[in-house]
Amino acid sequence: MAPSLGSTEDGLALVRRLLRDVLVGREDPEGFFALCVSALGHHDTRSHFHAVIRPLSTANRALHSTLTAVYEEYFSKTEDDELQLALALSLLEPTKDQQLEEVSVTTTKDNNEHCSAPSSNQAICESGEREKRPKKRRQKSKSMGQQVVGLPPTPSSQPPVILWFRRDLRLCDNPAIVQALQAGAPVIPVFIWAPAEEEGPGITVAMGGASRFWLHHALSCLRSALERIGSSLLFLTADQSSLQTLQRLLKDTGARTVVANAVYEPWLRQRDELVSSSLHRDGAELRMCHSYCLRDPYSVSTVGVGLRGIGSVSHFVSCCTQNPGPPLGAPLDPPVSLPTPSFWPSAELLDTLELAKMPRRKDGTIIDWAVNIRSSWDFSEEGAHAQLHAFLQDGVYRYEKESSRADSPNTSSLSPYLHFGQLSPRWLLWDAKGAKCRPLKFQRKLAWRDLAYWQLSLFPDMPWESLRPPYKALCWSTEREHLKAWQRGRTGYPLVDAAMRQLWLSGWMNNYMRHVVASFLIAYLHLPWQEGYRWFQDTLVDSDVAIDAMMWQNGGMCGLDHWNFVMHPVDAAMTCDPCGSYVRQWCPELIELPNELIHKPWKCPASILKRAGMVLGQTYPERIVTDLEERRSRSLQDVARVRLQFPEYVDKSSGCDLVPLPPRLLSQTLGRHSDDVPSGKEFLLPLITRMEFKHQLDKPDCDSTSNPYNAVLKGYVSRKRDETVAFLNQRDFTASVLNEGTQRRERMERNQRKMEGLSEPHQPRGRARRTPTANDKFSVVPGGVVKTLR
Ligand SMILES: Cc1cc2nc3c(=O)[nH]c(=O)nc-3n(C[C@H](O)[C@H](O)[C@H](O)COP(=O)(O)OP(=O)(O)OC[C@H]3O[C@@H](n4cnc5c(N)ncnc54)[C@H](O)[C@@H]3O)c2cc1C
Numbered sequence: 201m202a203p204s205l206g207s208t209e210d211g212l213a214l215v216r217r218l219l220r221d222v223l224v225g226r227e228d229p230e231g232f233f234a235l236c237v238s239a240l241g242h243h244d245t246r247s248h249f250h251a252v253i254r255p256l257s258t259a260n261r262a263l264h265s266t267l268t269a270v271y272e273e274y275f276s277k278t279e280d281d282e283l284q285l286a287l288a289l290s291l292l293e294p295t296k297d298q299q300l301e302e303v304s305v306t307t308t309k310d311n312n313e314h315c316s317a318p319s320s321n322q323a324i325c326e327s328g329e330r331e332k333r334p335k336k337r338r339q340k341s342k343s344m345g346q347q348v349v350g351l352p353p354t355p356s357s358q359p360p361v362i363l364w365f366r367r368d369l370r371l372c373d374n375p376a377i378v379q380a381l382q383a384g385a386p387v388i389p390v391f392i393w394a395p396a397e398e399e400g401p402g403i404t405v406a407m408g409g410a411s412r413f414w415l416h417h418a419l420s421c422l423r424s425a426l427e428r429i430g431s432s433l434l435f436l437t438a439d440q441s442s443l444q445t446l447q448r449l450l451k452d453t454g455a456r457t458v459v460a461n462a463v464y465e466p467w468l469r470q471r472d473e474l475v476s477s478s479l480h481r482d483g484a485e486l487r488m489c490h491s492y493c494l495r496d497p498y499s500v501s502t503v504g505v506g507l508r509g510i511g512s513v514s515h516f517v518s519c520c521t522q523n524p525g526p527p528l529g530a531p532l533d534p535p536v537s538l539p540t541p542s543f544w545p546s547a548e549l550l551d552t553l554e555l556a557k558m559p560r561r562k563d564g565t566i567i568d569w570a571v572n573i574r575s576s577w578d579f580s581e582e583g584a585h586a587q588l589h590a591f592l593q594d595g596v597y598r599y600e601k602e603s604s605r606a607d608s609p610n611t612s613s614l615s616p617y618l619h620f621g622q623l624s625p626r627w628l629l630w631d632a633k634g635a636k637c638r639p640l641k642f643q644r645k646l647a648w649r650d651l652a653y654w655q656l657s658l659f660p661d662m663p664w665e666s667l668r669p670p671y672k673a674l675c676w677s678t679e680r681e682h683l684k685a686w687q688r689g690r691t692g693y694p695l696v697d698a699a700m701r702q703l704w705l706s707g708w709m710n711n712y713m714r715h716v717v718a719s720f721l722i723a724y725l726h727l728p729w730q731e732g733y734r735w736f737q738d739t740l741v742d743s744d745v746a747i748d749a750m751m752w753q754n755g756g757m758c759g760l761d762h763w764n765f766v767m768h769p770v771d772a773a774m775t776c777d778p779c780g781s782y783v784r785q786w787c788p789e790l791i792e793l794p795n796e797l798i799h800k801p802w803k804c805p806a807s808i809l810k811r812a813g814m815v816l817g818q819t820y821p822e823r824i825v826t827d828l829e830e831r832r833s834r835s836l837q838d839v840a841r842v843r844l845q846f847p848e849y850v851d852k853s854s855g856c857d858l859v860p861l862p863p864r865l866l867s868q869t870l871g872r873h874s875d876d877v878p879s880g881k882e883f884l885l886p887l888i889t890r891m892e893f894k895h896q897l898d899k900p901d902c903d904s905t906s907n908p909y910n911a912v913l914k915g916y917v918s919r920k921r922d923e924t925v926a927f928l929n930q931r932d933f934t935a936s937v938l939n940e941g942t943q944r945r946e947r948m949e950r951n952q953r954k955m956e957g958l959s960e961p962h963q964p965r966g967r968a969r970r971t972p973t974a975n976d977k978f979s980v981v982p983g984g985v986v987k988t989l990r
Pocket residue numbers: 603611612613614615616618619645646648649650652709710711712714715718736740742743744745747748749751752755
């Protein structure tokens with residue numbers, strides 16, 4: 201709870217902290233004084249202010265005398281003022297008796313924000329006004345005094361409703377707001393910062409640096425939005441727990457109802473259940489709405505679908521279709537206003553939550569690591585809608601075929617807004633469905649998002665423990681230097697480095713690039729997937745425990761699904777950055793290299809390097825690993841080793857990995873209540889398993905290149921042929937003949953293999969296609985350059 205009101209000592213500690221802000225110029229003297237009055241109250245300010253600012257008398261004399269002058273001016277009152285003050289203080293007495301602490305509004309705005317709250321909420325806007333009209337401030341703070349001290353709610357008045365914001369930082373389509381308004385009572389919006397609760401029982405890095413930074417700004421924007429409709433947002437830190445903070449808030453405000461939108465991490469759900477039952481015992485209630493996912497993950501059932509294919513998005517969609525939840529309905533409009541209560545409980549400054557606090561160097565200067573993140577994003581709800589609008593006007597038309605391009609904004613970039621609930625998935629789906637091009641692939645991404653939450657609800661250990669038991673025994677590398685090079689974007693592979701630098705500088709990269717860097721970390725560096733997960737959690741602005749864990753588990757070969765491909769750090773460029781412009785953007789030291797060598801500078805002749813002003817190992821790093829195929833082979837052999845070591849987790853007939861069925865799925869499958877399910881027995885569930893791994897089990901020591909299911913997405917040969925054929929197919933008859941010839945040859949090869957009792961050959965078709973463009977050197981086809989196919 202707010203330290204300002206616990207005791208004079210707490211208040212003084214807060215004020216001393218704030219004094220530092222004045223010293224470094226983040227707060228002006230008048231503002232600081234107003235905060236003192238707000239935090240300490242009139243009496244204590246009068247008695248302690250001189251002592252608080254005493255250190256300045258030697259450290260900064262000018263500031264000391266300015267503050268003294270502000271103090272003198274404030275306390276040289278007129279009789280009128282005296283009278284009003286007496287009145288306010290007399291009102292304070294009974295409220296104290298009733299345990300209503302002195303209420304001061306400390307939801308001060310950041311220095312650079314503009315306050316536009318209506319007069320009913322002047323107290324909240326106090327500091328915003330203060331900068332422009334210092335004289336009026338005094339009157340304001342007195343009127344604030346009257347308002348904030350306030351009278352206890354009269355017996356006939358409705359007790360206020362607490363609107364508990366968590367990851368739904370928006371006004372549009374927010375069911376909790378609608379629910380709170382339905383009571384017809386004043387609404388007190390609150391945000392409680394409880395990092396330990398977010399973290400859960402394992403190492404989740406739920407609130408990494410970049411997402412804390414985003415959260416800070418999103419909260420600041422939400423507060424401004426609330427102020428525009430006559431309300432505000434209280435910031436509280438959960439010293440002990442959210443529950444205790446809420447209980448105290450209910451006591452202070454007389455509220456009996458708390459409304460919130462559900463969050464679905466299992467440990468947060470448990471927390472909410474505890475809050476609900478404890479409030480119920482206290483005679484209050486927690487009302488929960490659903491809006492974070494399209495489907496409440498705890499309501500998804502496999503009944504009628506079974507477990508075959510579990511982990512894939514198709515299986516998940518079938519489960520949702522077979523067992524539909526309540527209809528989604530149309531998105532809800534934002535409220536026009538939120539009724540304000542007659543007084544506001546105590547709160548902290550947003551800054552005191554320290555979400556966007558930057559580290560300092562030894563010399564005291566700030567290391568502003570977020571400077572680029574700040575300039576790359578608009579953190580507001582309006583920003584989310586603008587981004588959505590821009591995407592639906594443009595990127596969505598390229599999404600189906602070109603979402604893997606890193607050199608063009610073809611995806612929505614909405615993930616941080618979705619993560620913090622600044623945009624509801626229902627709103628997004630509604631708008632996407634309205635797009636002319638019917639972007640089915642895009643809509644399916646929202647199913648992926650829900651799938652991640654469903655998986656986390658079933659496997660709460662997903663963020664830190666491999667789901668497939670044998671894979672816990674994989675022999676991962678411990679080369680910290682490799683990890684560091686990967687994190688810093690200094691691996692010597694331009695595509696990987698560009699992506700990792702984009703991540704560091706902007707807090708984001710597209711899905712395809714996430715696959716590229718994850719493949720590199722796991723398949724080529726052999727570093728544990730958990731390292732990648734944690735780095736992503738710390739550096740992504742959209743870091744999301746459920747999605748991130750699901751994706752890293754799948755990439756790390758131990759999730760419910762297996763990526764049936766591995767991205768090659770050079771060949772993948774053909775799909776995502778064929779002309780090298782993405783690499784040039786994030787690795788400017790490579791800017792002068794020719795297109796055909798930009799993804800492999802080590803192949804550049806000395807003369808080209810010289811002309812480009814490059815010295816490998818100096819201006820750009822040498823490759824940290826060179827023997828890519830050998831490393832891949834070792835990775836495959838390691839997988840075969842653990843699968844052989846734990847045969848109980850490999851299905852004999854299909855060669856699929858087996859994983860113990862989680863209790864909820866077991867009871868669903870057996871159609872019994874969870875208490876009625878046999879305990880102590882492990883039921884095993886077969887999972888989708890990469891063909892390459894199944895084959896390797898028969899020949900554990902064979903190398904990756906001789907595995908017919910080699911999953912590395914090389915692309916060049918197959919895709920170029922595919923595209924050439926497709927292109928020519930459109931153009932002339934000869935091509936269709938060529939196409940038929942190719943197909944016939946493939947058919948014959950397949951039949952031949954079958955007759956020889958060999959397994960099906962690896963099928964590269966249909967993977968990672970892209971539409972060739974005129975600039976694209978890979979689009980050169982026999983007979984000429986593709987002008988355009990669009
Ligand atoms: C190793 C790895 C880690 C990832 N970690 C995260 C993460 O921490 N947070 C996160 O939001 N996404 C994560 N993703 C998924 C995906 O890369 C991002 O959601 C996407 O790149 C965000 O960009 P966008 O909004 O332009 O996506 P779009 O392609 O425009 O998709 C729209 C929305 O759908 C959802 N979505 C898209 N792809 C997926 C997916 N594969 N799984 C679940 N939901 C998806 C996101 O909410 C996204 O904003 C990860 C992917 C990989 C490969």
